[in-house]
Amino acid sequence: MTTRTALFVIDIQNDLTTDPATRIPAADRIRTAGEKILTTARRLQTDNIRDAKSDPPGMIVIVQHEDLPGQGPLKKDTPAWELVFxxxxxxxLVQKTTRDTFESNPHLAEMLKRKGVEHIWAFGIQSECCVESTCIGALNAGFRVTLLRGAHSTYDVDGKSAAEVEKEVEHRLEGRGALIEDWEKVVRLWGAMIG
Incomplete structure (x- = not known):
């Protein structure tokens, strides 16, 4: 039996990707990558294709952040909070109020393991916040983690460009044992399985 995997789509919400006043600099790139990744992953779901070498996602998990009152713009049931995908x-659908999806959902790791998930593919927003924290949470829960390079991003912060922050996050996660793969390469591999 091949390893079951889960694809985590982290916090791709309107405030971060569609509102011109608040979206991240790479919003267009993340929406385009997300659409292509999800289209391919969903076709794999429909065709129920499994391949040990490419390890395509066996399930799709959409993560949605909710800011608590006074903490930010992602208020539940507002346009800013709505999901792009x-x-x-x-x-x-997994909702959360902390950066780490697993911390917000204490039974999530157990549920995934009951379903046979051992490997998590991840992408989304923001690189150094919810993406990194969720990847660390997954690693700490015993999952293998692959972050999709080019499919996660953030704002320019602390004098660093978003691109620099992306690279720093990838470096830190590699140091913890995560794999980093270019999203386009992964989508090509998955797409080849569909034919």
């Missing part, structure tokens, strides 16, 4: 039938 809402879950489709059979996909999982």
């Amino acid at each position: 809402p879950p489709e039938t059979g996909e999982y």
